[in-house]
Amino acid sequence: MTDMKRRTFLSHLGATAAATTLAGAVAHAAARNPRAAAPDPSGTAEGTLILIELAGGNDGLNTVIPLDQLATYRQLRPRLAIERDQLVQIGERVGLHPSLEPLHALFKAGELAVVEGVGYPKPNRSHFRSIEIWDTASDSDRVIDDGWIATAVRTDPRRALDALVLGDRDPGPIDAPDLRVLTMDRREGVLNQARRLTSYEQANANPALAHILKVQGDVINAAASLTRRLRKTPEPAGFARDAFGRQMQIVTRVLQSGLVLPVVKVSIGSFDTHANQLGRHKRLLESLAQGIAAMRKSLSASGHWANTTLMTYSEFGRRATENQSRGTDHGTAAAHFVMGGRVRGGLYGEAPRLDRLVNGDLLHTVDFRRLYRSVADDVLKADSPRLAAFDKLKLLRG
Amino acid sequence: MTRNAHTLTLADACHLLRRAGLGATPKMASTLEGKTRVQAVALLTATWTGKPSSAVVPALTAAPSQRGGDRMMKKAERQRQKQLGQKLRAWWFSELCTTRAPFGERMTLLWHNHFTSSLRKARHAPLMYHQNATLRRHAAGDFGQLLKQIARDPAMVLYLDNQSNRKATPNENFARELLELFTLGEGNYTEHDVKEAARAFTGFKVDRKTGTFRVRRRLQDKGDKTILGRTGAWTGDDVLTILLDQPQLARHIVARLWREFVTTPLSAATQSALTKHFESSRRNIRAVVRMILAHDDFWAPANRGTAIKSPADLIVGLVRAFGVEVSEYATLAKTSRRLGQDLFQPPNVKGWPGGTDWITANTLLARDGFLRKAVRSVPLFEANSWDALSPWLGVTGSNEELIARAETILLAAPPVGSIDRRNPRTWLKNLLADPSYQVM
Numbered sequence: 001m002t003d004m005k006r007r008t009f010l011s012h013l014g015a016t017a018a019a020t021t022l023a024g025a026v027a028h029a030a031a032r033n034p035r036a037a038a039p040d041p042s043g044t045a046e047g048t049l050i051l052i053e054l055a056g057g058n059d060g061l062n063t064v065i066p067l068d069q070l071a072t073y074r075q076l077r078p079r080l081a082i083e084r085d086q087l088v089q090i091g092e093r094v095g096l097h098p099s100l101e102p103l104h105a106l107f108k109a110g111e112l113a114v115v116e117g118v119g120y121p122k123p124n125r126s127h128f129r130s131i132e133i134w135d136t137a138s139d140s141d142r143v144i145d146d147g148w149i150a151t152a153v154r155t156d157p158r159r160a161l162d163a164l165v166l167g168d169r170d171p172g173p174i175d176a177p178d179l180r181v182l183t184m185d186r187r188e189g190v191l192n193q194a195r196r197l198t199s200y201e202q203a204n205a206n207p208a209l210a211h212i213l214k215v216q217g218d219v220i221n222a223a224a225s226l227t228r229r230l231r232k233t234p235e236p237a238g239f240a241r242d243a244f245g246r247q248m249q250i251v252t253r254v255l256q257s258g259l260v261l262p263v264v265k266v267s268i269g270s271f272d273t274h275a276n277q278l279g280r281h282k283r284l285l286e287s288l289a290q291g292i293a294a295m296r297k298s299l300s301a302s303g304h305w306a307n308t309t310l311m312t313y314s315e316f317g318r319r320a321t322e323n324q325s326r327g328t329d330h331g332t333a334a335a336h337f338v339m340g341g342r343v344r345g346g347l348y349g350e351a352p353r354l355d356r357l358v359n360g361d362l363l364h365t366v367d368f369r370r371l372y373r374s375v376a377d378d379v380l381k382a383d384s385p386r387l388a389a390f391d392k393l394k395l396l397r398g
Numbered sequence: 399m400t401r402n403a404h405t406l407t408l409a410d411a412c413h414l415l416r417r418a419g420l421g422a423t424p425k426m427a428s429t430l431e432g433k434t435r436v437q438a439v440a441l442l443t444a445t446w447t448g449k450p451s452s453a454v455v456p457a458l459t460a461a462p463s464q465r466g467g468d469r470m471m472k473k474a475e476r477q478r479q480k481q482l483g484q485k486l487r488a489w490w491f492s493e494l495c496t497t498r499a500p501f502g503e504r505m506t507l508l509w510h511n512h513f514t515s516s517l518r519k520a521r522h523a524p525l526m527y528h529q530n531a532t533l534r535r536h537a538a539g540d541f542g543q544l545l546k547q548i549a550r551d552p553a554m555v556l557y558l559d560n561q562s563n564r565k566a567t568p569n570e571n572f573a574r575e576l577l578e579l580f581t582l583g584e585g586n587y588t589e590h591d592v593k594e595a596a597r598a599f600t601g602f603k604v605d606r607k608t609g610t611f612r613v614r615r616r617l618q619d620k621g622d623k624t625i626l627g628r629t630g631a632w633t634g635d636d637v638l639t640i641l642l643d644q645p646q647l648a649r650h651i652v653a654r655l656w657r658e659f660v661t662t663p664l665s666a667a668t669q670s671a672l673t674k675h676f677e678s679s680r681r682n683i684r685a686v687v688r689m690i691l692a693h694d695d696f697w698a699p700a701n702r703g704t705a706i707k708s709p710a711d712l713i714v715g716l717v718r719a720f721g722v723e724v725s726e727y728a729t730l731a732k733t734s735r736r737l738g739q740d741l742f743q744p745p746n747v748k749g750w751p752g753g754t755d756w757i758t759a760n761t762l763l764a765r766d767g768f769l770r771k772a773v774r775s776v777p778l779f780e781a782n783s784w785d786a787l788s789p790w791l792g793v794t795g796s797n798e799e800l801i802a803r804a805e806t807i808l809l810a811a812p813p814v815g816s817i818d819r820r821n822p823r824t825w826l827k828n829l830l831a832d833p834s835y836q837v838m
Contacts, residue, residue, distance in 0.1 A: 128518050132746060141570070143746050171760075177751075183760045193763045196770075198831065200814050208661075208706045208837045209811060211754040212762070216833065219759045275469065325469055 047307030047342070048261050049379045050251060051149075052288070053314065055169055055269030057127065060317035060334025061362070062281060064114055064351075065095045072354040080277060080322045090114065091347050099285035102293035103337070110345035111296075112337060113395045115371060117352045119333030119364025123316065127272070127330070131315035135172040137369050137386050144386075150176030152376040152384040153262045160225035161218075164254060166247035167267040173313075174265055180218045182226075184250060191230075194223030229257035236298040240290050244268040248291035256302045262380055271314065275325035288312075292339060306341035309379045309396065311371065320357050333364035336371065342378075342397050349393070366393070405432050408806050413702055416838040417659050418442055418691055419500035421715030422807045424791045426500075439691045443684055446502035448535040452492050454527070455485045462522035462609035482523035487731035487741050490530065494714045495724060505537035505683070506530065507710060508658050510741070511749035513548045513580060515557035517742045525553040525609055526742050541651060541681040542642050545580070549638055550611045552604040558747070560602040565619040570596040575747050581641045583650045587626065594623040599634040642681070648673040652686055659690050661704040668693065703811030703837045706756045709737035711838060712765065713772075716830075719808065720776040720790075736764050757836070769830045781822040805829065810838045 062080060065073060065087055074081045087095030090107045094114060106112040122140035124130045133140060137148035155162050155178055163174045165183040174181050184190050199220050204210045233256050239249035247266040254261065268288055273281055292310060299305040317334025333352050352362035369390040376384045378396035406414070411430035412422035419426065419442060430438045467475070497503050510533060517526050529551050536544035548554055549572075555561050558572035573596035577587045601618035604611060613634075623632050628640055641647055652672035656664045664672075672686055679685035690696060707715065713730050716722065724730060734741060738761045744750055757765075773779055778786055787800040795803070801819060811834040818824045829835060 126519065128516075141574070143748060145746070145748065145751055177755045177758065181759055190763060193767060197763075197766060198815055200833065204814065206704055206811055206837070208704050208754070209814065209833055212706065212757050212833045212836050213814065215757050215759060215762050219762060222759070 047309060047379055048255060049263050049375055050308065050310040051173060051263065051265045052292075052310055052312045053169060053172065053265065053267040053269070054271050054284075054288070054312055055131075055267050055314070056272030057130075057316045057318060057330055058271040058312075058314040058334060059273060059277065059281060059328050059331075060118075060314075060336075061320060062277075062328075063097050063100070063285065064116060064335035065097070066093060066116075066351040066354070067095050068093045069351065069354045076320045076354060077322050079326055080328070093351075094347055097282075097285050099282050100289045102289040103339075105293065106296065106339055107345055111341065111343050112339050112345050113343050113393075114335055114337060114347050115366055115393065115395075116335045116347065116349040117333050117362070117365030118336050118349065118368050118371060119317070119362070119366075120368055121364075123332040123361070123364070125316065125330040125332075127315055131172065134313055134315055134368060135170075135175065137173075137372055137384075146177075147171065147173040147175040148372055148384065148386055149174045149263055150179055151386045152380045152382040153179065154382075155179055159260055159262075161222040161259070161261060163263040163265070164251070164261055165265045166250060167243070167265075169265075169267040169269075171265065174263055180215075180222060182219070182222055191223045191227050194219050195227075226254070226257075226259060229259050230254070233257040236294075236302075238294045238297055240287065240294070242287050244287045244291045245294065248295045252295050252298050255299060255304050255308065273318070273327050274323065274329060275327040277322075277327040296339075300341075309338065309340035309342060309375060311339075311375055312337045313368065313371075317362060319360055320354060320362055321360055331361050333362040336368075338371065338375070338395050340396075344395060344397060348395065371395075405434055406430055406438050408803065409702075410435075410697065411438065412807055413697070413810065414438055414442060414691065415500070416711075416715070416810055417696075417705070418504060418687070420494060420497070420503055421500075421711065421718050421838070423719050424804075424807055427807055428792055435692055435697070439688050443501045443538065443688055443691070445499045446505075446538050447499075448502065448537065448539075450489075450493055450531075450534070451497055451499075452489070454489060455482075457482055458486055458489065458524050458527040460524060461607065462524045479521060479523055483517050483526075483742065484728050484731065486517075486523045486527055486530075487734075488727035489527075490741055491714070491727040491730040491734070492724075494710065495717045495727070495730070500718075502534060502537055505687070506534040507708075508655075509533040509537055509544070511744065511752075512654060513544075513551075513554065514744045514747050514749045515551075515553040516744055519557045520553040521556075522553075522609065523742075525556070525604075528609070529553040530742075536683075538684040538687070539682070541676075541683050542638075544683070545642065546635065546638055548580075549576070549599075549634060550602065552609055552611050555602050555604045555611065560599050561604055563596060563600050563602060564617040565597075565600045566617075568593070568596045568600060568619070572596070572599055572602075576637075576641070579748060581647045581650060582644060583646070586644075586646045586650075591625055594625045595637050597621070597623050598625070598632045598637045602634060645673070645677075648676045648681075651681075652676050655683070655686055656690055659687070660693070660696050660701050662695055662698065662700050665695075668695070703809075703834070705838050706753060707836055707838050708750070708752060708756060709734040709739035709761075709765075710741065712737065712836070713768070715838070716769075716772055716776075720778060722772070722775050722777070733768055737761055737768065738764075765836065766831070769835070773827055773830050776826060779823055779826055784822060786822060801825070809834045 065082060086098045088101050088104050089095050103112055124140055135147050136144040138144040161182055162179040163181045165171045165181060171181050197216055197220050200213055202213045202217050204213055233253055236249060236252045239245040251264050296305055299308055313336060317331045318328035319331040323329055349366035352365055367390055369387050370393055373387040373390045374392040374395045376382055376387055377392050408427055408431050411427045415422040415426055494503050515529055520526055532547050532551055558575055559569045560572045563569040570592050574592045577592060578584050597619040601614045603614045620631055622629055625637055625640055653664055672689060675689050676686050713734055717724060739750055784797040784800060787804055788794050791803055808829055813832045813834045815832050817828045
């Protein structure tokens with residue numbers, strides 16, 4: 001592993017020089033024509049994938065409730081079960097948490113895919129290890145450094161930026177040294193920071209310095225491009241002023257500015273509801289659904305919704321049985337959502353059987369990497385070797 | 399060895415201090431300047447007792463924690479451990495910034511990134527402190543001892559799940575990383591070896607009350623195991639002995655050490671010489687490191703200024719070079735985390751990948767922000783004239799000579815941008831903002 005890593009490291013050095021010149025050329029072109037706000041030439045057809053991390057482990061069983069197993073559900077959740085008449089019924093056999101009412105419109109429009117029973121074999125119940133498995137699309141007992149997105153998205157000098165991360169969580173699935181990722185945790189603070197950097201002539205024979213100069217050039221370039229575009233794009237209306245609402249508002253504005261971005265990551269949490277779950281879970285799901293609905297409305301009006309796909313993920317679901325503190329502990333499988341203008345709405349996967357728990361946990365029916373494969377194939381239009389062994393679900397129109 | 403008789407220039411001395419110490423300081427650079435390579439290496443690597451120099455928070459050396467209790471008590475305990483974790487990080491940063499034996503700290507950092515464990519899983523700061531004490535005790539000593547102590551280190555037992563490795567339900571996590579990362583490297587063992595080694599480590603336990611290591615014989619698998627072709631009723635210690643006998647272990651470890659100090663590839667001939675030295679010195683870590691540091695490749699221009707400073711190198715190096723007064727070491731630990739290196743909490747079992755991975759768009763901006771702030775705490779920043787350089791450097795000379803000497807100490811590569819030498823303040827800002835300050 002380590003020797004391998006070293007070879008890759010060394011071979012990258014050769015590649016760096018070429019990439020540097022290209023990025024430099026783009027920077028020059030942009031400088032000459034600062035008013036250009038037309039979409040980047042690259043990959044508009046691929047659209048944007050927005051990853052929504054439900055940080056802390058979302059309770060799938062109180063998010064998507066299987067109507068055909070209500071009796072068992074109530075036994076497992078005597079104090080936490082959502083009342084039948086409160087549920088937002090979608091299709092024949094599934095009810096959503098009442099806070100997700102804003103997603104009902106998406107479902108009716110055929111833009112919401114609900115995938116039940118998402119998980120992986122040999123589940124790990126540690127937050128950091130399990131999110132690492134999700135972030136890297138690895139098997140439970142293998143450790144991989146790079147986020148899975150890095151195997152599906154290559155850096156492209158025609159773009160100003162490869163990915164954008166909102167919120168204070170790690171880049172996670174996008175974490176890879178070769179991708180140009182900007183994190184905007186406090187609105188546009190990062191753009192001001194970048195403005196203070198000095199731009200240098202980029203060629204340097206020292207490989208360490210060459211790398212630093214390349215990244216520095218990329219940051220300056222990306223921030224300048226983003227600043228220029230945002231200046232011309234009004235702040236979209238209709239977003240709640242909570243943390244997730246603000247993230248979704250910035251992403252919406254960035255997409256409306258015409259910047260081409262294959263991947264964006266936003267996050268909301270903490271869903272780690274060990275105690276007194278009902279109130280917190282309700283507020284989080286409300287914020288989630290409102291943010292999504294506001295984005296859909298705004299992007300539909302501006303004509304960007306058709307090329308936008310959103311996908312939720314979380315390190316694990318929670319235990320089927322509620323605990324003594326009116327909460328739930330770390331579990332395994334959970335339902336997830338894929339949404340957007342090109343989604344084939346409907347129910348996918350299979351709800352885990354509540355009367356067939358394994359050590360008190362839900363048995364997953366869909367490997368999470370099948371979701372990844374679906375969006376890698378049909379949104380990012382990319383082959384990811386890491387996902388090759390998993391069949392996609394036909395969640396998207398081609 | 400005649401070439402090693404060459405005496406060190408100031409730049410040579412700084413190179414050695416950056417890579418094998420914790421950065422170049424005027425005082426240490428002056429001490430090593432003019433010595434031969436062998437003398438300088440011997441001097442730098444000599445003083446290491448493994449004992450921490452500053453006082454340790456008593457709670458870090460106590461039994462790890464109370465167990466059980468109701469929800470409120472558990473929450474309070476988690477909170478206490480979180481604060482202890484901050485104290486633990488602050489303690490190491492104070493060691494790094496103030497130690498008189500930087501080589502030992504460099505080696506401890508290396509082993510922390512080799513035999514990784516994390517607060518996130520061990521959960522108890524005292525256990526991570528204990529592991530750090532073990533790493534530093536053996537950091538430059540007998541690798542066999544280090545390996546044996548780390549296998550029974552409580553934080554490691556918890557981190558890689560030997561705690562739940564029982565005869566009835568073996569857990570392969572530790573055995574796998576032991577073979578892949580700690581000793582042999584991928585491709586030098588089979589899946590079967592992993593399974594069999596895991597059986598040998600069954601029964602390894604941490605007593606959660608006392609935080610001490612125990613072997614629970616009841617949970618041990620006492621049957622025969624075949625590991626790397628050798629069959630017997632092996633225990634965990636037997637497995638380690640078998641591994642230490644493998645020539646591949648020596649090759650793997652010398653390559654790991656090489657990578658820490660030299661950025662150019664390790665040739666087959668050098669690897670073979672280092673491996674022989676490792677074996678003939680009874681796996682003495684210091685002996686191998688000394689051989690690496692005396693090697694021509696270490697001193698070659700292709701190995702100068704070609705490593706990217708880790709966050710710890712950047713922060714600690716700045717504090718040590720300028721004699722910055724630190725009022726709160728916890729702040730340094732927090733900065734290091736923001737820059738991508740949260741000590742005692744590596745990203746995963748492989749540790750920090752380092753190298754070019756240190757620099758991403760986000761960490762680059764964070765580094766820039768840190769240096770802009772930090773430069774104001776450098777005593778020289780307040781200087782009104784170049785005369786202030788003289789006491790700092792410990793030499794006298796013309797302004798040009800003093801500036802040239804200071805730049806040799808502060809930068810491992812020629813500056814990328816132009817440096818404005820109008821006055822000390824602008825000069826210092828320029829130096830720290832230059833990309834060349836990021837390399838060593």
